[in-house]
Amino acid sequence: MSYQVLARKYRPANFHETVGQEHVLRALINALDNNRLHHAYLFTGTRGVGKTTIARILAKCLNCERGVSSKPCGECNACLDIAAGRFIDLIEVDAASRTKVEDTRELLDNIQYAPTAGRFKVYLIDEVHMLSNHSFNALLKTLEEPPPHVKFLLATTDPQKLPITVLSRCLQLSLKNMIPERIVSHLETVLSSEALSYEEEALWSIAQAADGSMRDALSLTDQAIAFGDGSVQSVDVNAMLGTIDRGVIQQLLQLLIDGERKALMSFVAQLSQQAPDFSRLLSDLTLALHKLAMLQVVPDYPLPVAMDAKAFAELAQRVTAEDVQLFYQIGVQSLAELRRSPDEMVGFEMVLLRMLAFRPQGVIDIEHAPDELPEVPTKKTLPQSDEVASTGAQVEKADIEVAHLSSKAAKPLDERSESAADDQPPWDVDGLPASASTASKEVSTNNAVIEPSSSLAEVTATETVPTNNAVIDPASSLVEATATEAGSINNAVIEPASSLVEATATEAGSTSIEVPEAVSEAITESVHDFAQGVNEPPIDHKATMPSTAGTDVAAAALIDSAIPADSPKPTETTVGHVARGFSLDSLTQANFPEFALRLRMIGPAGSALHQMSLQSVEGNQLNLVMDSAQSMLLKARQHEQLTEAFSVALGETVILNIVEGDPGLLTASLRRLEIDTRRREQAIAELNSDPVIQFLNHEMGAKVLPHTVVSLAPEEF
Ligand SMILES: [Zn+2]
Incomplete structure (x- = not known):
């Protein structure tokens, strides 16, 4: 016996076997049982939802030898013939293939003759919207007043294309798409009665692919049975449909x-x-x-x-x-x-x-190149404590990164700086002081642990674009270092970079670490380039890290120094550490702005200091020039504070002789402006070369507005 496709085999024989479309069925059943039949029905709905099936059942109901009812017997000749598709008074027309007006005329010519075998002549015109306008016109007259023995059952997937004159003469019944749940449950019934095995998952895939059409679902199931050699498996169905799990x-x-x-x-x-x-x-x-x-x-x-x-x-x-x-x-x-x-x-x-x-x-965790993507999930979603916890794990990597440094610039370090996040509050987001001596290196080392992380915390908190990172401070400065590849680089840049590595390594328990030679050279070189002729003592890069205990003490001192934002007077510790490396002898007009910035004085004394330039050094007397407009900032108290700070930083008691005049260009405030400007330009360049920004620019014409890029630490050096 030849295989009968499921869609035909399980075509419902009566309304009660029909799956879904209850609203349509109810209307028809009521009409049949109460003998209030319309002479023309229009079934609409997408393919495979049961339009022709229902029309055929309706034909059975009308012609069953046991009388018109909603329950055709299914046993009489009429019922059997209709089911087999050979009932002479059911005239099925596929309008898609018979669009011409001649075809319609021919059809209508026979309409007046009484049915041969049944009670009604049923004209089932499928895809009726395909008829030509002439055909519609020919049909209209008859459709309006057909002979009493004639019923029109029209079906279409596209009722919009039917002339309004046709629509108005029919009783329209809209069939709905089958919901996947209904398709799945019907498929289960079908497969169970076929005694075939199946995975429910596979049926869902089929139902989804069938897109509301039961006929399609059954056809797909046929295919899947053939594909899976008698069973319906998810893997086969997915392969067959090109869908995925x-x-x-x-x-x-x-x-x-x-x-x-x-x-x-x-x-x-x-x-x-x-x-x-x-x-x-x-x-x-x-x-x-x-x-x-x-x-x-x-x-x-x-x-x-x-x-x-x-x-x-x-x-x-x-x-x-x-x-x-x-x-x-x-x-x-x-x-x-x-x-x-x-x-x-x-x-x-x-x-x-x-x-x-x-x-x-x-956005934030997007970095510069795809190969630098972090392997850990974005930290932004993690609570801070987790970041701290993860620090330890990543510290190990830092050792490797150091080796990497010897051949390249400090690029990977910005990753490390991110991982080094801790709970340090972000009040001290200023850049690290460039240490020019071994002694101050200790400080900046500790600094490096705290500050990059705090700046990261700020980045995280404000959810800025990733490369704003580059604007802020050491962490970012590393990016700067990368860009210029150990060319002329701010010494404040590289120093924290290396110290960060060291600091991180220290945390991991390694008490000493050496900066590779190449980095040392890069640092020295950049220090020279940057310092514009200032004779700073070379940094002793072979210096080993202090023991953990020492680190703690220094760190504590540093935190102390970072906190008193409201105290205009820096502590001795702060000044002593941050500006160490300068002496009365090494202080020049050119490096005075650096020195002044590194004193990190705030309040009126700091403001005044930043407007000053160094004129000359005579013995232990420093001759300073200050703009007369700013001189009001400098009262006796501020003068005193400055003297003390200078003395501590330079390691000997000095006298400050401050006179009014034109301070020129070598002031801390101009120096800072210069640094900020460069950072900003660097950040804008970084932003513009960022792959994400470029993507946005290319795809959507987005542009970075330069004036919206700000240096996050304009107040501190
Ligand atoms: Zn019958």
Whole structure:
């Protein structure tokens, strides 16, 4: 016996076997049972939802030899003939192939004759919208007043194309698309009665692919049975449909929500080997996002059986409503775009990248090159304590990075600086003082542990663009160092870099570490370039780190010094440490601005100091010039504070002779302005070369507005 396709074998024989479309069936059953039949019915709905099936059942109901009812016997000749498709008074016309007016005329010529075998002549015209206008006109007259023995059953997938005159003469019955749940349950019934094995998961894939059409679902099941040699397995169905596992959507969502770009991209690459339908994948993704959004509002929102309710509930809690909305919006808007993209996989990747790029907190962890992507999940989503915890783990890596430094500039260090985050409050976000001697190196070493992290904390808190990082301070300065590749570099730049490595290593328990030669050279070189002829003593890079105990003491001292923002008078410790490296002998007009900045004085005394330049040094007397407009800042008390600070920093008691006049260009405030400007320019350059910014610029014409880029530490050096 030849195989009969499921769609035909399981075609319902009466209304009670029909799956779905209850609203239409009820109308028909009532009409039949109450004998209030219309002479022309129009069934609308997409393909495979049961239009012709219902029309045929209706034909049976009308012609069953046991009388007109909603329950045809299914045993009489009329019922059997109709079921077999050979009933003479059921005239089925495929309008798609008989569009000409001649065809319609021929059809209508016979209409007046009484039915041969049955009670009614039933004209079932499928795809009626395909008829030509002439055909419609020919049909109209008859449709309005057909002979009493004639019933018209019209079916169309596209009622919009029917002339209004036709529509108004028919009783329209709209058939709905089948919901996946209904398709799955029907497929289960069918497969069970066929005694075939199946995976429910596979049926869901079929139901999804069938897109509301039961006939398609049954045809696909036929295919799957053939494909899977008698059983319907998920793997086979997915391969057959080019769809992907439902778990895939869940995993995509997870990676998307965690912002794990690298893992996400390799996951997509992996998926592409299965040659999935990326458009379908994207629409599935947006559907899943809708589920997440619903779960966030209605926690007990019923999910389709195929979705892992627990996993989805967990995802819904981990992602913000805004992100879900954003992802959904981007997904939906990109669906049309995806179909136009030259390569669907490329299009799909771009959609995912866009989702991440526009996500408020997703931006920050994007770095300069794909190969630098951090392997840990974005720290932004983690609580701070976790960051601290992770520091230890990453410190080990720092050792390796040091070795890397010897061949290249300090590039990888900005990663380390990120990982070195701790709870240091961000009040001390200023740049590190460039230490010009071994002694002060201890300080800046400790500094390095604290400050880059605090600046990171600030970056994290304000959720700025990643490269703003580059604006702020040491952490960023490392980026600067990278860009110029050990060329002319601010000495404040490299020093913290190396000290950071050392400091990190120290934390890990290694008590001594040497800076590689190449770095030393780079540092020395840059110090020279930068210091503009200032004769600073070379840094002893072979210096070993102080013991952990020593570090703590120095760190404590430093924190002390960092705190008194409201005290105009710096402590001895601070001044002593930060400005060490200068002596009365080495102080010159040129390096005076550095010295003044490194005193880190604040309040009126600091403001006054920053407007001064050094005229000359005579013995232990410093002759300073100050703008007369600023001289009001300098009262006796400030003079006293300055004298004390200078004395401590220079290691001997000095006399400050401050006169009014033109201080010229070598003042701390101009120096700082210069540094800030350079940092800003550097940051703008960094921003413009950032791949994400370039992507946004290229794809959407976004531009960095230079005036919106600010140096985050303009007040401190
Ligand atoms: Zn019958």
